Amino acid sequence: MNQKDLTSAATKAWLCLFVVSLLLALAACGGASATTSAPTTTTPTTVPTTAPTTVPTTAPTTVPSSGNSISIAQFAFTPNNLTVKVGTKVTWTNNDSVTHTVTADQGAFNSNALAPGNSFSFTFSKAGTFSYHCSVHPSMTATIIVQ
Numbered sequence: 001m002n003q004k005d006l007t008s009a010a011t012k013a014w015l016c017l018f019v020v021s022l023l024l025a026l027a028a029c030g031g032a033s034a035t036t037s038a039p040t041t042t043t044p045t046t047v048p049t050t051a052p053t054t055v056p057t058t059a060p061t062t063v064p065s066s067g068n069s070i071s072i073a074q075f076a077f078t079p080n081n082l083t084v085k086v087g088t089k090v091t092w093t094n095n096d097s098v099t100h101t102v103t104a105d106q107g108a109f110n111s112n113a114l115a116p117g118n119s120f121s122f123t124f125s126k127a128g129t130f131s132y133h134c135s136v137h138p139s140m141t142a143t144i145i146v147q
Contacts, residue, residue, distance in 0.1 A: 077142035
């Protein structure tokens with residue numbers, strides 16, 4: 001090897017070392033922040049106190065027996081709770097864009113699959129509380145109270 005080849009090889013080695021060092025420095029700067037931090041002090045702030053306020057709670061929606069229709073829309077039954085008299089016919093209408101069911105938790109009624117736009121009706125012949133859900137979307141639940 002001649003002097004020119006040695007100088008060229010040394011330059012390449014230094015250049016590679018510089019590039020690797022630069023990449024390591026960039027990687028260190030681009031990572032997550034350090035886990036240690038300088039201790040901080042907090043200055044207490046004074047929050048004015050006011051008398052407590054009373055916020056009324058909202059009871060579940062209960063519709064009298066004159067409203068015997070339940071809408072299924074946006075993955076919910078509306079109204080969520082309905083109170084009717086014995087002998088009342090209740091109709092559920094699927095106003096959603098997907099198929100749903102109206103399925104009693106204790107088996108009193110089951111609509112099977114209701115395509116969008118379809119309805120299901122059931123006449124309540126005895127008093128009681130009837131919880132129901134959509135078997136396709138189990139988080140959809142509601143209740144019928146029959147008096």
